[in-house]
Amino acid sequence: MSLQGNLKLIRKQFVLDTGPFCFPSSGLTAIFGPSGSGKTTFLRSLAGLEKKVEGEVTFFGRSWLNQGKALATHKRGLGYVFQESSLFCHLNVIQNLNYGLKRSKGPKHISFDQVTQWLRLHDVLKRDVSNLSGGERQRVAIGCALLSQPQILMMDEPMASLDLLSKRSIRPYLERLRDELKIPILYITHSPAEVECLADYVLFMDKGNITDFSTIEKALHHEGSPLYKDEGPKSVLPSIVKKHFKNEGLSLVQSGQAQLYIPKVERNEGESLRVVIPAKNVSLIKERPCQTTILNYLPVNIFSIRPFNESCVLVGLKIKDESWPLMAQITKRSMNQLNLKEGQSWMAAIKSASFLD
Amino acid sequence: MLGIDWSPFLITLKVASVTTFFLIILGTPIAFIMAHMKGLKKAVFEALVALPLVLPPTVLGFYLLVAMGESGPLGGLAKSFGLKPFTFSFSGLVIGSFFYSLPFALQPLMNGFEQLGKRPSETASALGAGPIDRFLSVTLPLMRRHYLIAGTLSFAHTVGEFGVVLMIGGNIPGVTKVASIAIYDHVEVLEYDKAHILSAIMLIFSLVILTFVYSMNRRTEVKLK
Numbered sequence: 168m169s170l171q172g173n174l175k176l177i178r179k180q181f182v183l184d185t186g187p188f189c190f191p192s193s194g195l196t197a198i199f200g201p202s203g204s205g206k207t208t209f210l211r212s213l214a215g216l217e218k219k220v221e222g223e224v225t226f227f228g229r230s231w232l233n234q235g236k237a238l239a240t241h242k243r244g245l246g247y248v249f250q251e252s253s254l255f256c257h258l259n260v261i262q263n264l265n266y267g268l269k270r271s272k273g274p275k276h277i278s279f280d281q282v283t284q285w286l287r288l289h290d291v292l293k294r295d296v297s298n299l300s301g302g303e304r305q306r307v308a309i310g311c312a313l314l315s316q317p318q319i320l321m322m323d324e325p326m327a328s329l330d331l332l333s334k335r336s337i338r339p340y341l342e343r344l345r346d347e348l349k350i351p352i353l354y355i356t357h358s359p360a361e362v363e364c365l366a367d368y369v370l371f372m373d374k375g376n377i378t379d380f381s382t383i384e385k386a387l388h389h390e391g392s393p394l395y396k397d398e399g400p401k402s403v404l405p406s407i408v409k410k411h412f413k414n415e416g417l418s419l420v421q422s423g424q425a426q427l428y429i430p431k432v433e434r435n436e437g438e439s440l441r442v443v444i445p446a447k448n449v450s451l452i453k454e455r456p457c458q459t460t461i462l463n464y465l466p467v468n469i470f471s472i473r474p475f476n477e478s479c480v481l482v483g484l485k486i487k488d489e490s491w492p493l494m495a496q497i498t499k500r501s502m503n504q505l506n507l508k509e510g511q512s513w514m515a516a517i518k519s520a521s522f523l524d
Numbered sequence: 525m526l527g528i529d530w531s532p533f534l535i536t537l538k539v540a541s542v543t544t545f546f547l548i549i550l551g552t553p554i555a556f557i558m559a560h561m562k563g564l565k566k567a568v569f570e571a572l573v574a575l576p577l578v579l580p581p582t583v584l585g586f587y588l589l590v591a592m593g594e595s596g597p598l599g600g601l602a603k604s605f606g607l608k609p610f611t612f613s614f615s616g617l618v619i620g621s622f623f624y625s626l627p628f629a630l631q632p633l634m635n636g637f638e639q640l641g642k643r644p645s646e647t648a649s650a651l652g653a654g655p656i657d658r659f660l661s662v663t664l665p666l667m668r669r670h671y672l673i674a675g676t677l678s679f680a681h682t683v684g685e686f687g688v689v690l691m692i693g694g695n696i697p698g699v700t701k702v703a704s705i706a707i708y709d710h711v712e713v714l715e716y717d718k719a720h721i722l723s724a725i726m727l728i729f730s731l732v733i734l735t736f737v738y739s740m741n742r743r744t745e746v747k748l749k
Binding site for chain 1: 644646647650651654657662665666
């Protein structure tokens with residue numbers, strides 16, 4: 168565990184009181200909660216950008232905050248991406264990128280070339296900061312943070328101020344960072360979709376408190392999880408793009424041993440992405456019918472059956488060689504008629520699967 | 525040349541340069557602190573700083589004269605350091621001009637700090653820059669126009685002072701006699717031709733400086749009183 172401690176900050180209208188927290192030493196942790204739940208205040212306090220914070224924070228054994236003694240932000244070795252991109256307008260793009268790089272101490276794990284390649288910045292390097300689009304500015308801001316050679320990357324809703332197209336364009340870069348960077352990433356969001364496609368862990372916040380911390384797999388299926396407030400339970404399957412069928416507008420992706428057809432995605436073959444399947448779109452049948460309009464049938468094993476609501480249960484299904492579960496929302500009536508039990512083998516028919524957008 | 529004593533001009537420029545220097549150096553932290561104040565406290569400080577704008581210069585000059593006197597706080601300070609009293613000296617003129625022109629340095633700088641906000645400095649600190657580094661590499665370049673305006677206005681306003689100088693600097697030729705007082709003296713003895721020349725120079729000088737400031741002003745949208 169890398170970053171741990173507890174924080175308290177008392178303001179006139181708002182109290183942040185985290186209780187003990189502990190972040191994993193790698194992977195992306197989404198800090199999720201409604202507006203006003205204290206996500207930004209929490210992250211700013213962690214970064215040392217808020218004054219009068221009480222509590223204790225250590226990062227890999229180094230004290231950041233202890234009995235009122237706070238280590239200055241610039242000595243913490245962190246990268247911070249603000250909600251609205253904050254580039255220096257008196258510097259050009261290259262100078263912005265070099266600002267943190269020049270001031271970083273120790274070995275350079277992340278090179279200028281690597282960052283420009285990861286974030287595809289070649290085209291914007293020569294441009295003036297004021298001529299960049301929102302998405303481009305945010306990519307440069309992420310690049311600046313990375314080049315300062317951070318030991319931990321903190322991002323405060325980096326996509327919140329972007330339009331839908333820019334969001335779509337920037338998300339693959341974030342997925343790539345999550346997979347390539349060896350440092351922990353803390354990522355604030357209030358969008359369940361962003362949690363589903365980016366997070367490895369989820370920290371839930373509400374009214375200034377941390378209410379839960381779990382892995383994404385658990386968070387997605389956790390009953391009453393705030394991720395589901397509106398949309399009902401769903402499964403997320405990490406998968407790899409296998410093939411595109413341009414004429415039919417479909418892409419084939421693989422998840423564990425299962426192959427799925429989904430609406431065509433703008434990704435190259437071999438790239439990874441997460442597929443979302445609402446639990447209510449998954450049915451169970453004993454054998455694959457010979458004539459059917461449903462495209463996706465996956466052989467699965469039932470590993471759990473949990474009550475969900477008055478009429479339905481939530482059935483946990485395992486796909487071979489895939490650690491993330493597939494969830495199906497089945498009526499109690501069907502469960503009783505088919506005598507569904509844990510350990511049985513079934514075929515999951517999926518009416519619709521989508522790529523997260 | 526033309527039988528005019530040019531030393532008042534030199535003294536004026538010297539006083540204005542030295543005063544502007546101190547206004548920028550000391551004005552920066554004051555403006556920074558005031559820009560981050562809120563509520564009544566800020567209003568009180570803003571009013572204090574703006575006082576020289578509304579007070580008759582003789583009132584300001586009078587209080588400064590008392591403060592610089594042997595029993596005043598500034599006079600006592602000078603005495604304890606073994607310095608000559610500030611009254612009727614060049615340093616006295618600079619101290620007087622400092623307070624007299626303070627609002628003209630603080631207004632643009634405060635506006636600059638308020639417009640800039642905390643974000644650039646926070647970004648820089650997250651990128652590993654310490655406080656002095658941040659000020660020099662981010663705050664200063666982003667506020668260069670505000671500094672230029674603050675400097676130019678302070679300089680111009682100091683050049684134009686009269687009452688305060690008269691009260692605390694006297695009228696010692698070659699030491700504390702500045703251009704504005706020289707003009708007054710010329711008029712008193714009916715040397716209108718000399719007064720004309722000096723006045724015309726002051727007029728053109730002020731016009732040039734103000735044109736410069738307003739052309740900057742349009743680009744930075746700084747609101748000046």
